[in-house]
Amino acid sequence: MTSETTAVLSERVAHRGVRVFSAAVLIFLIAPILIIVPLSFNQSSYFSYPLTGLTLRWYELILGSPEWQTAILNSFVIGLSATAIATVLGTLAAIGISRPSFPLRGVIVPILIAPMIIPIVVVAVSLYLVFAPLGLTNTHGGVILAHAALGTPFVVITVTARLMAFDTTLSRAAASLGATPLAVFRRVMLPQILPGVATGSIFAFATSFDEVVVILFIGGTEQRTIPRQMWAGIRDQINPGILAMAGLLTVFAVVLFLLIGWLQGRAGAPAR
Amino acid sequence: MRAFLLAVPLLIFLAMTFIVPIGKLLIMSVKTDEVANAVPRAAALLTDWSGPPALPSRQTFEALAADLQAAQDGGTLASAARRLNTYEPGFRSLLLKTVRQLPIPEGEQADEALRRIDQRWGEPETWRLLGRAAHRWTPDFLLTAMDHRVGGSGAIEPVEPSQAIYVGAFGRTFAISASVALICLVLGYPVAFLLATLPARQSNLLMIFVIVPFWTSLLVRTTAWYVLLQPNGVFNALLIHSGLTAAPMALMFNRTGVLIGMTHVLLPFMILANYAVMRGISPAYQRAAVSLGAHPALAFLRIYVPLTLPGIGTGTFLVFVLALGYYITPALLGGAGDEMISQLVALQMDRQLNWGLAGALSVYLVVFTLAVYVVFNRLVGIDRLRLG
Numbered sequence: 001m002t003s004e005t006t007a008v009l010s011e012r013v014a015h016r017g018v019r020v021f022s023a024a025v026l027i028f029l030i031a032p033i034l035i036i037v038p039l040s041f042n043q044s045s046y047f048s049y050p051l052t053g054l055t056l057r058w059y060e061l062i063l064g065s066p067e068w069q070t071a072i073l074n075s076f077v078i079g080l081s082a083t084a085i086a087t088v089l090g091t092l093a094a095i096g097i098s099r100p101s102f103p104l105r106g107v108i109v110p111i112l113i114a115p116m117i118i119p120i121v122v123v124a125v126s127l128y129l130v131f132a133p134l135g136l137t138n139t140h141g142g143v144i145l146a147h148a149a150l151g152t153p154f155v156v157i158t159v160t161a162r163l164m165a166f167d168t169t170l171s172r173a174a175a176s177l178g179a180t181p182l183a184v185f186r187r188v189m190l191p192q193i194l195p196g197v198a199t200g201s202i203f204a205f206a207t208s209f210d211e212v213v214v215i216l217f218i219g220g221t222e223q224r225t226i227p228r229q230m231w232a233g234i235r236d237q238i239n240p241g242i243l244a245m246a247g248l249l250t251v252f253a254v255v256l257f258l259l260i261g262w263l264q265g266r267a268g269a270p271a272r
Numbered sequence: 273m274r275a276f277l278l279a280v281p282l283l284i285f286l287a288m289t290f291i292v293p294i295g296k297l298l299i300m301s302v303k304t305d306e307v308a309n310a311v312p313r314a315a316a317l318l319t320d321w322s323g324p325p326a327l328p329s330r331q332t333f334e335a336l337a338a339d340l341q342a343a344q345d346g347g348t349l350a351s352a353a354r355r356l357n358t359y360e361p362g363f364r365s366l367l368l369k370t371v372r373q374l375p376i377p378e379g380e381q382a383d384e385a386l387r388r389i390d391q392r393w394g395e396p397e398t399w400r401l402l403g404r405a406a407h408r409w410t411p412d413f414l415l416t417a418m419d420h421r422v423g424g425s426g427a428i429e430p431v432e433p434s435q436a437i438y439v440g441a442f443g444r445t446f447a448i449s450a451s452v453a454l455i456c457l458v459l460g461y462p463v464a465f466l467l468a469t470l471p472a473r474q475s476n477l478l479m480i481f482v483i484v485p486f487w488t489s490l491l492v493r494t495t496a497w498y499v500l501l502q503p504n505g506v507f508n509a510l511l512i513h514s515g516l517t518a519a520p521m522a523l524m525f526n527r528t529g530v531l532i533g534m535t536h537v538l539l540p541f542m543i544l545a546n547y548a549v550m551r552g553i554s555p556a557y558q559r560a561a562v563s564l565g566a567h568p569a570l571a572f573l574r575i576y577v578p579l580t581l582p583g584i585g586t587g588t589f590l591v592f593v594l595a596l597g598y599y600i601t602p603a604l605l606g607g608a609g610d611e612m613i614s615q616l617v618a619l620q621m622d623r624q625l626n627w628g629l630a631g632a633l634s635v636y637l638v639v640f641t642l643a644v645y646v647v648f649n650r651l652v653g654i655d656r657l658r659l660g
Contacts, residue, residue, distance in 0.1 A: 011569075026463065026481040029485045029536065035500060090282060096275045101274075129627065149289040243495070250488055257483050
């Protein structure tokens with residue numbers, strides 16, 4: 001056997017190895033979700049297979065419970081409000097920092113990204129310290145402001161990435177043809193960066209939608225969101241209702257996934 | 273300048289909701305004015321006191337008695353008592369007991385009266401602690417968070433082993449985060465490689481296995497493991513059924529549970545970071561090396577792996593830094609010996625309202641996180657961070 005054939009052979013073995021190993025890792029990633037979703041339809045309240053029968057009663061239980069209804073409503077109200085703030089502020093900042101003339105980029109950009117990096121408990125405790133004397137704890141407003149801050153780095157990152165690909169001669173051309181700066185932004189730049197803005201805002205929304213630590217500290221019972229309610233449920237006495245909620249959230253995750261995929265498809269296509 | 277103005281609204285917003293609050297918390301770790309504000313006259317006199325073994329002057333006793341009454345009327349006593357209690361459990365009850373028996377009856381000297389009310393006022397150590405707490409700035413919380421304290425002689429000394437919990441917790445937090453980052457790298461790198469080298473159609477299909485968990489709520493995934501890893505849960509049933517073990521294994525409320533849960537949550541970050549870099553690497557380089565006679569394994573190690581270093585760096589940094597601040601997953605899947613620093617910070621708030629210690633623990637956590645962040649920014653560049 002020549003050394004060349006052993007090389008080819010070992011390469012083939014390596015490839016096979018990577019495939020088997022990767023398959024195992026991918027199963028590890030998806031299996032927990034695939035296993036618990038059917039359990040949310042289980043007739044009995046035990047978390048084990050085989051299922052004793054199929055039922056929708058756990059879904060009825062949570063969707064009919066006033067506490068969960070409030071939590072679902074809160075999650076969307078807080079998530080959408082925080083996303084709106086984060087998207088506007090993050091997009092403006094991203095447009096600023098992607099201009100070549102932006103000063104102190106090396107200092108400012110890390111500050112803008114920091115909410116993603118600083119441990120969430122530190123953020124939560126700090127916010128309590130400042131919000132409590134201002135009367136912002138136990139209010140929707142306080143939670144929205146906090147979640148908006150946590151979401152901004154995602155908008156900054158995605159929009160900046162999109163702007164890197166933006167051809168600035170387009171806006172200069174529009175300006176030279178007499179368009180006002182606002183018109184240049186609205187008619188030329190925004191359509192180009194919109195997929196980035198949308199992707200960033202979905203990340204910001206998901207951040208708020210999944211956040212529980214800040215709410216634990218600065219939110220009250222009135223601000224209970226879905227993750228806060230799940231956290232309380234698991235700590236107290238885990239019941240199949242929580243699995244039903246997990247099932248709904250998994251469906252929601254798939255929706256977000258499809259939305260991002262669609263946006264990236266649009267981002268790949270040349271903008272009109 | 274116009275470019276900078278566009279970032280100003282966000283900077284102001286983050287200053288209010290992020291930078292100022294965190295700055296305030298960090299300052300809390302060295303600032304103690306509750307006691308100085310509550311007993312100002314006694315605090316001033318205590319600075320002139322020579323310290324143990326002598327007792328402070330009679331005027332100090334008088335000043336304290338007057339201060340305590342004023343503090344109770346002024347509403348500053350409770351926070352001072354809480355602060356003192358962090359120095360010595362029982363201090364709060366000592367203050368409250370003392371203030372209940374004030375004012376001092378006519379004709380009795382203040383020092384005798386206080387010692388009659390509670391004999392601890394006759395111990396220099398009580399006054400030493402009061403004097404320490406009455407400083408407006410203190411290193412005490414930063415020392416406590418490192419399992420040290422200022423002893424009776426004024427020298428810094430380690431606390432008793434039974435109370436030394438924080439250095440261990442920092443070490444544990446670091447160890448768990450590093451383990452999770454390493455496990456994620458080992459598990460994620462081959463997956464990213466496969467996804468980056470497969471034809472687009474297959475790769476996009478397999479990507480679902482990475483992205484759907486990525487978008488699934490942290491709480492959902494932690495709940496899933498909470499259910500799966502129970503002694504009578506699906507995982508143990510599988511192990512027993514397949515004959516791998518006879519009795520259920522302890523997979524949660526211990527380190528195993530924490531590592532499984534955290535790896536599962538953070539693995540997509542590692543895969544996506546590496547995938548983003550690998551997708552941009554042309555296979556031509558490696559082919560060139562092989563055609564020039566390099567063994568494929570050597571070509572992979574010497575050509576391909578170095579090209580993926582930015583991905584390895586970004587992924588490892590992200591996973592490690594995110595893991596450092598983890599709270600939910602270790603709290604639900606970990607046991608008594610798996611508390612991470614975040615949990616101890618939360619505990620200081622929940623049970624004790626000890627801002628100083630919560631702040632001090634945060635100082636170390638934030639400084640360490642920022643140090644990692646700066647190193648990463650130097651080596652790889654934060655601009656490398658891509659999402660989606």
